[in-house]
Amino acid sequence: xxxxxxxxxxAVRPELVGLAYxxxxxxxxxxxxxxxxxxxxxxxxxxxxxxxxAFLLKIAxxxxxxxxxxxxxxxxxxxxxxxxxxxxxxxxxxxxxxLGQAQDLSVAFLLTLQRLSPAERAVFLLHDLFETPxxxxxxxxxxxxxxxxxxxxxxxxRLGTPEPRFAVAEAEAARIARAFFEASRGGALAxxxxxxxxxxxxxxxxxxxxxxxxxxxxxxxxVARFFLGLAAKWPGEAVPLHVGRINTLPGYVTLEADGLPxxxxxxxxxxxxxxxxxxxxxxxLVGLMRG
Numbered sequence: 001x002x003x004x005x006x007x008x009x010x011a012v013r014p015e016l017v018g019l020a021y022x023x024x025x026x027x028x029x030x031x032x033x034x035x036x037x038x039x040x041x042x043x044x045x046x047x048x049x050x051x052x053x054a055f056l057l058k059i060a061x062x063x064x065x066x067x068x069x070x071x072x073x074x075x076x077x078x079x080x081x082x083x084x085x086x087x088x089x090x091x092x093x094x095x096x097x098x099l100g101q102a103q104d105l106s107v108a109f110l111l112t113l114q115r116l117s118p119a120e121r122a123v124f125l126l127h128d129l130f131e132t133p134x135x136x137x138x139x140x141x142x143x144x145x146x147x148x149x150x151x152x153x154x155x156x157x158r159l160g161t162p163e164p165r166f167a168v169a170e171a172e173a174a175r176i177a178r179a180f181f182e183a184s185r186g187g188a189l190a191x192x193x194x195x196x197x198x199x200x201x202x203x204x205x206x207x208x209x210x211x212x213x214x215x216x217x218x219x220x221x222x223v224a225r226f227f228l229g230l231a232a233k234w235p236g237e238a239v240p241l242h243v244g245r246i247n248t249l250p251g252y253v254t255l256e257a258d259g260l261p262x263x264x265x266x267x268x269x270x271x272x273x274x275x276x277x278x279x280x281x282x283x284x285l286v287g288l289m290r291g
Contacts, residue, residue, distance in 0.1 A: 005041065005042060005046060008041075008046075008052040009037075009038050009041055009052070009056065011053075012052065012053050012056045012057070013034055013038075015053070015057065015130055016030075016033065016034040016037055016056055016057070016060040017030045017031060017033075017034045018030075018130075019057065019060050019061065019064065019125055019126070019129075019130060020033040020034065020060050020063070020064050021084075021085075021087075022104065022110065022113060022121075022125055022129070023061075023064035023065075023067075023068065023118075023121055023122065023125065024064055024067055024068065024071070025082075025083075025084035025085060025110055025113075025114070026084070026085050026284075027085045027087060027287060028085065028286065028287060029067055033060055033063045033064060033067070034060065036059075036063055037056050037059040037060050037063065040059050041055070041056060041059070054132070054136050054140075057126065057130065057132060057140070058139075058140040061122050061126065061140055061141075062140075064118075064122070065118050065119075065122060068118045069118070078207065078208070079206070079207060079208025079214065080204065080205060080206055080207070080208065080212055080213065080214045080215070081203045081204060081205055081212075081213075081215070081216055082114075082205060083107065083111070083203055083205040083277055083279050083284075084107060084110040084111070084247070084284075085279075085284040085287075086246050086247060086263040086265065086277075086279050086284065086285075086288070087105060087246065087247050088242065088244060088245075088246055088251075088253060088263065088288060089244060089245040089246070089247075089248070104129055105247045105248050106247055106248050106249060106267075107203075107247050107249065107265055107267070107275075107277045108267060108275065110247070112159055113125075113159075115158055115159070116155050116158060116159070119141065119151055120151050120152075120154060120155040120158070121155070122137075122141065123137055123141070123148050123151040123152045123155060124151075124152055124155035124156070124159070126140070127148075127152050128152070128156075134148045134149055134152075168250055168268055172250075173244075173245060173249075173250035173268075174243050174244075174250070176250040176266060176268055176273075177243045177244075177250045177251055177252045177264075177266065178243060178252075179195065180192075180195055180264075180266055180273065181240055181243075181252055181254075181264075183195055184227040184228075184230075184231065185227075185231045185236075185238060186231070187228060187231055187232065187235075188228075189224055189225070189228060192224045192227060192228065193220050193221060193224040195272065195273055196220035196223055196224060196272060196273050197220065197269070197270075197272035197273060197274045198219070198220050199218065199219065199220075199274070200218070200219065200220055200223050200272070200273055200274055200275065200276065201216055201217070201218050201223075201274070201275050201276070202216065202217040202218075202223045202226065202275075202276045202278070203216060203275070203276065203277045203278065204217075204278045204280065205277075205278065205279050205280060205281050205284070206280040206281055207280075207281030207282075207283060207284070209280075209281055209282055209283070210258065210260065210280040210281065210282065211280075212278070212280050213226065223276065234256075234257045237256065237257035238254045238255070238256055238257070239254060239255040240252055240253075240254050241253045241254060241255055241261065246263050246264075246265040246277075247265055247277075249265040249266055249267055249268070249277075250265070250266045250268060251263060251264050251265035251266055252264055253288065256280075260280075260282055260285070260289075261285055261288055261289060262278060262279060262280045262285070263277075263278070263279045263285070263288070264276065264277070264278050265277040265278075
């Protein structure tokens, strides 16, 4: 049987994990932050806490900000493009449910958040996504409410107006993922290039540990030739393990020639792939490998 403290924490835990994941881009770190929040909640004088949700969000936000400070130098020296830890939604349904609002899990949105300072990110997420009043945010961050409103306004200005995203039905998402996998490994240029928007962008995150493109690759012809070059180098080596949504996008998981998995997520718009996100960094696939 859960006691009152555990029940109060369990009710808020999805928000804690969701906030920390959007702040840090790391699922593993988000889970650690939620666990640390529980330990601090268990040790707190709970009779003095009027609103458990506000107390727990405060802890999770401060832990996320501390993590971002410690990780800043690592991000500066990161090799190649950085991508958030992927969430393979239908493989980890219970864990995915803990992340909260799915529409804010897209890779494009998470990458856009990286343009914000940690304080801007915290205020924007807490207010605009988690509907926390500015007065509570001010107490949480040790600032006044007016300063928090300015941070939120600056965050929205820096983020700009996001392009509308149109949901892809489940069957269509699976079709797109399978078609891209076959075209990218098939060795023929035309079918692959026809799936890509003219200004498609390829992001590959190997973290300097596994081979990947050190820079973004843009343009349908360049991206298509990149994939066909890989297919020619390692013909028939990739084994598809799973087709499903990755951070809300059509995608798939493969076992690659080096014996490790990778995830590929495809952003689809107006009948073409406009962005491709490939995560190969083993540190970001630990949870997936366990599964």
